Amino acid sequence: xxxxxxxxAAVATALIAVLGTGAGxxxxxxxxxxxxxxxxxxxAPAAASPAAPxxxxxxxxxxIVERVGPAVVNISVxxxxxxxxxxxxxxxxxxxxFEFFRRFRVPGGPPEGQPARGLGSGxxxxxxxxxxxxxxxxxxxxxxxxxxTDRREFKAxxxxxxxxxxxxxxxxxxxxxxxxxxxxxxxxxxxxxVLAIGSPFGFENSVTAxxxxxxxxxxxxxxxxxxxxxxxxxxxxxxxxxxxxxxGEVVGINSQIFSRSGGYQGLSFxxxxxVAQKVQSQLLAHGKVTRGxxxxxxxxxDQALAESFGLKNANGALVSSVEKGSPAARAGLEPGDVIxxxxxQDIGRERELPPLxxxxxxxxxxxxxxxxxxxxxxMSITLGELPSAKLAGADDAQSGERGRLxxxxxxxTPDERRDSDLSGGLVVQxxxxPAARAGxxxxxxxxxxxxxxxxxxxxxxxxVAKAGKRAAILIQRNDAKIFVPIELG
Numbered sequence: 326x327x328x329x330x331x332x333x334a335a336v337a338t339a340l341i342a343v344l345g346t347g348a349g350x351x352x353x354x355x356x357x358x359x360x361x362x363x364x365x366x367x368x369a370p371a372a373a374s375p376a377a378p379x380x381x382x383x384x385x386x387x388x389i390v391e392r393v394g395p396a397v398v399n400i401s402v403x404x405x406x407x408x409x410x411x412x413x414x415x416x417x418x419x420x421x422x423f424e425f426f427r428r429f430r431v432p433g434g435p436p437e438g439q440p441a442r443g444l445g446s447g448x449x450x451x452x453x454x455x456x457x458x459x460x461x462x463x464x465x466x467x468x469x470x471x472x473x474t475d476r477r478e479f480k481a482x483x484x485x486x487x488x489x490x491x492x493x494x495x496x497x498x499x500x501x502x503x504x505x506x507x508x509x510x511x512x513x514x515x516x517x518x519v520l521a522i523g524s525p526f527g528f529e530n531s532v533t534a535x536x537x538x539x540x541x542x543x544x545x546x547x548x549x550x551x552x553x554x555x556x557x558x559x560x561x562x563x564x565x566x567x568x569x570x571x572x573g574e575v576v577g578i579n580s581q582i583f584s585r586s587g588g589y590q591g592l593s594f595x596x597x598x599x600v601a602q603k604v605q606s607q608l609l610a611h612g613k614v615t616r617g618x619x620x621x622x623x624x625x626x627d628q629a630l631a632e633s634f635g636l637k638n639a640n641g642a643l644v645s646s647v648e649k650g651s652p653a654a655r656a657g658l659e660p661g662d663v664i665x666x667x668x669x670q671d672i673g674r675e676r677e678l679p680p681l682x683x684x685x686x687x688x689x690x691x692x693x694x695x696x697x698x699x700x701x702x703x704m705s706i707t708l709g710e711l712p713s714a715k716l717a718g719a720d721d722a723q724s725g726e727r728g729r730l731x732x733x734x735x736x737x738t739p740d741e742r743r744d745s746d747l748s749g750g751l752v753v754q755x756x757x758x759p760a761a762r763a764g765x766x767x768x769x770x771x772x773x774x775x776x777x778x779x780x781x782x783x784x785x786x787x788x789v790a791k792a793g794k795r796a797a798i799l800i801q802r803n804d805a806k807i808f809v810p811i812e813l814g
Contacts, residue, residue: 329741331341335775336457339495348461351595358546363636369721373609375568378734379792382488382613384518384571384623384683386532388573389569389573389665390520390522390532393505393506393520393522393567393569393573393575394522394530394532394571395453395473395474395475395503396448396449396502396503396504396505397446397447397448397449397474397505397522397523397530397566397567398446398447398448398449398456398457398471398472398473398474399444399446399447399471399472399524399529399530400443400444400446400447400456400458400462400463400467400469400470400471400472400481400565401443401444401447401470401472402442402443402444402445402462402463402466402469402471402493403442403466403467403468403469403708404442404443404465404466404467410721418547419422420541421466422523422611424466424795426714429581434650436493442477443460443462443466443698444527444561444562445459445462445463445523445524445562445565445566446458446462446522446524446562446563446564446565446566446579446779447462447471447485447495447565447566448522448565448567448575449502449503449504449505450504450505450506450507450567450605451504452500452501452502452503452504452576453499453500453502454479454497454498454499454502455484455494455495455496455601455605456471456481456494456495456496456497456657457492457493457494457495457565457578457605458492458564458565458578458602459491459492459493459564459565459580460486460487460488460491460492460493461488461564461613462493462564462565463483463486463493463495464486464488464493464757464781465757465761466483468479468480469482469483469495471495471497472529473502473749474530475636475719476600477499479497479498479696480497481497482495482496483495484496484608484609484612485608485609485612485613485614486608487604487607487608487613487614488755489548489549489614489616489683490549490550490596490601490604490614491550491581491596492514492578492596492600492601492604492605493565494604494605494608494609498584501548505567505569505574505575506572506573506575507554507574507598507602508570508572508575508576508598509574509576509599510540510553510577510597510598510599511575511599511646513540513553513570513576514537514539515535515536515539515540516536516537516573517535517537517570518535518536518570518571518633519534519535519536519537519555519557519568519569519570519571519576520532520533520557520568520569521533521534521535521555521557521558521559521563521566521567521568521569521579521593522566522567522569523559523562523563523565523566523579524562524563525559525560525561525562525563525564526559526561526562527562528562533557533558533710534557535555535556535557535558535566536555536556536557537553537554538554538556538592539554540553540554541676541677542554542594543676544581544594544610545702547684548679548680548682548683549600549616549679550592550596550597550600550680551597551600551676551677551680552580552581553568553576553577553594553595553597554592554593554594554595554597555568555593555594555595555705556591557593558589558593558798559579559582559589559593560582560588560589561587561588563579563593564579564580564796565579565580567577567579567580568595570678575597575598576595576597576598577596577597578601579593579594579595579768580594580595580596581593581594582594586621586704588639589814590721594688599623600680603684608615614711614712615686615687615711616682616684616687616710617682617683617684617685617686617687617689617708617709617710618651618652618682618683618687618708618709618710618711619651619652619653619658619682619706619708619709620647620648620650620651620652620653620709621644621645621646621647621648621651621653621658621687622644622645622646622647622648622738622739622740623642623643623645623664623675623678623679624642624643624645624675624740625643625674626639626640626641626642626663626675627639630643634661634663634696634699635696635699636663636696640665640672640673640674641663641664641672641673641696642663642672642674642675642677642678643662644658644659644660644661644663644664645660645738645739645740646660646663646738646739647659647660651709652706652707652708652709653706655706655707655712656693656704656705656706656707657704658695658706659697661697662695662696662697663695663696663697664678664693664694664695665694665695665696665701666692666693666694667681667682667691667693668685668692669692669741670761678805682708682791683711686708686709687708687709687710687711688708688709688710690705690706690707690708690709691705692704692705693705693706697775715722719809729759729789729790729792729813730758730759730760730785730789730811731756731757731759731760731761732753732755732756732757732760732765732771733753733755733756734751734752734753734754734771734782734785735752735754736749736752736781736782736784737749737750737751737752737770738750745770745801747770747772748771748780749773749778749779749780750770750772750779750801751770751779751781751782751785752769752770753765753767753768753769753770753800754767754772754773755767759811759812759813760811762811762812763798763809763810763811763812764809765798765800765809765811766802768802768812769800769801769802770801770802771785771798771799771800772800772801773798773808774788774789774792774796774797774798774799774800775792775796775797776797777786789813792813793813794812794813795810795811795812795813796810796811796813797809797810797811798811
């Protein structure tokens with residue numbers, strides 16, 4: 326398995342000073358002016374040449390920032406932590422497992438029991454004080470403060486968060502505020518210039534620019550967001566800030582980076598603003614988000630599989646499993662079916678299906694076009710509501726309640742079991758509370774709890790209920806396994 330790291334880019338659990346005396350940042354001689362050297366002999370007049378094409382000028386970034394900047398806010402959060410010490414002690418950087426262990430550590434954090442502070446970004450979408458940001462910026466905050474560019478500060482109320490899309494809605498008590506204009510991500514083209522405004526490393530209202538590198542990018546553990554990929558410099562503190570096109574319209578919310586170091590390495594990812602708007606409307610109206618649900622496991626359809634099923638191309642989503650009693654089971658879907666169309670929309674790749682399904686209101690009947698036994702079939706399915714992830718320790722992912730363990734987990738799919746060569750284990754989907762403080766992350770595999778092999782959510786829940794104050798969990802991340810000590814709530 327590869328060693329890529331997709332990290333939420335903004336809020337660290339503790340603010341760490343990023344500047345000392347400034348030494349090394351601005352060294353004399355790093356920037357030099359080129360000096361003209363007079364020619365020994367005056368050059369002869371150049372021969373007439375065809376008119377050169379007009380040069381393209383750079384976009385007027387300054388005017389865009391002047392218009393949009395006042396509606397971009399800085400977000401300060403205060404949370405709490407029990408302990409930030411590494412459970413692994415001092416690590417040797419030359420150890421082959423150093424990088425694996427390092428990802429569990431929270432260096433520079435506050436002492437046990439003291440508040441943890443962090444920074445993020447956001448932007449105002451309504452003149453009466455509605456602010457959009459990332460869910461991971463404010464998810465564990467006990468206090469949120471929003472600061473405007475005119476230096477006014479407001480305590481914010483968290484209207485709601487949606488961890489599945491990493492979108493949060495805040496409300497501040499103010500009127501006649503500057504707002505951003507929202508654009509259409511569907512009209513955004515790869516190669517277009519875009520801007521980001523945020524607070525990287527606490528440097529408020531910093532502006533960076535780049536281009537759109539790709540669209541509809543699917544990332545691990547993010548099934549409902551077709552990310553906009555850019556090469557705009559995004560760093561810790563930028564999360565929740567706007568991605569802006571050359572019309573001065575917000576087309577995305579900066580959310581994640583690809584990094585091996587924790588800092589910017591040329592790949593950043595933004596949540597399309599239309600996805601965020603749908604979440605915003607549900608959170609404002611109901612305080613939570615509901616999504617459509619089919620109850621199927623899907624996998625990528627490559628050319629070899631397509632040919633084996635008698636398809637001319639590799640378009641569609643291959644159904645690998647169907648949950649018992651699910652809407653898909655009631656509709657008659659079977660493993661081996663290839664979903665070609667959902668609700669009239671062509672499915673090019675399997676990653677396109679989950680956002681389409683989630684976007685449909687539960688209880689709605691939609692048509693399907695399915696390839697089965699070398700012929701096309703027309704079917705219909707009445708979608709259910711996507712269940713909240715089953716939580717070991719009786720947590721609730723939507724409400725944010727804390728259980729003894731703080732994990733949302735699911736069983737491995739048959740394909741995952743085959744690929745990983747494991748007979749049991751659970752996949753971590755969401756992490757809060759004790760598990761988060763211990764360093765467990767989404768995507769980890771829970772293999773043992775206090776020496777017991779784990780095979781089901783119910784078994785883990787039972788073991789957690791009977792455990793004392795401390796437990797040891799064996800996890801697997803990528804190809805490494807390690808026991809993690811955890812203090813249960």
